Amino acid sequence: MEKKEWPLWEVFIRSRNGLDHKHCGSVHAPDARIALQVARDVYTRRMEGVSIWVVQADHIVASDPDAKPELFDPAEDKIYRHPTFYKLPDEVNHM
């Protein structure tokens, strides 16, 4: 079998206005226009969306999972960034 598959596109859908676009899967398509059409057929058959973004998968730059500690651990010991860190008197604690 001759192998020359269409490029891969990642699909993001806004389920309704007021919400973010959210990644929902991917499709193969020769160009952006067809990627949008295919994404419509594959991911929104039941009114799951009001807007679609597609982006060619190799244009996405992702962080390295092995770099998770150096990227995300520094936030772990900064609990003072959260409102719950501050114990206030009961009378005003719902501030």
Add this chain to the structure above:
Amino acid sequence: MYTQALDIAPKDPDDRASREAENPAYVDEFNARIDAGDFIEPKDWMPEAYRKTLVRQISQHAHSEIVGMLPEGNWITRAPTLKRKAILLAKVQDEGGHGLYLYAACETLGVSRDDLTEALLSGRAKYSSIFNYPTLNWADIGVIGWLVDGAAIMNQIPLCKCSYGPYARAMVRICKEESFHQRQGYDALLQMMKGTKEQREMVQDAVNRWWWPSIMMFGPHDKDSVHVDSMRWGIKRISNDDLRQKFVDATVKQAEVLGVTLPDPALKWNEARGHYDFGAIDWDEFWSVVKGNGQCNVDRLTARRKAWEDGAWVREAAMAFSAKQAARKLAA
């Protein structure tokens, strides 16, 4: 939609060796994440055997969806009413969609769509053996929805919590749509049961032919099953026999309401177990169909190959058009 709880590939002797050769610290960390109920995501480190098992299971599942369009597609032009035709079209379109969600999930494990397609068309990859049975009359379409999709749902709900993120997410989407498949099937059968004596006989005939293949969909008995690793890795959560029992227990009442008899004289409520007992499954038939001797194995693959070959010029033309447009844009 129709996964089959069956690991059909030959056991790969390299799997265990390669796993043991892997860095033990990584393996320990991976196992700890699985035990903690954490999801594994595409670029995370994973044992090679975990990756291979997933590729095999997700791709068999995807192929099943795609091949599963054929027996039902057979009836689109002959659906008895416009309403039933619209419903069947939507269902078959869903099956295609399910196949595509799953191929996309599988590709996150580093295999290409072309590789997956090639594995199906060459006969190397398996798909659920249920689709190698023919759909002989309109009642078959209802029974497939009720029993085959019903069995599939039992199999698939636990997969929504499987440890591999992209597979679990695809399964959530699929399970939501699957419920429509089962209900529309049962609804079509209810309608036929209100019809003539001949129509009722058609339903019973279809039930007689699909019942045993449906309960075979849960795969071999636990004692003969090779799912130790899948259980360990949180890919499979409930055993074949437990799922099969759950399906039988749920279906008896549905058959009663419909007014059909399930073709198993041994089917009987067991008060002590709190479950229905049922008769022995003909595993020779099952393995014979898996190995390619079912009534439709050759037809199904021939149809898939023809679709692939007939579509080649479309795939090429679309790429050529896209390249031309891109070149024009660059020149402008």
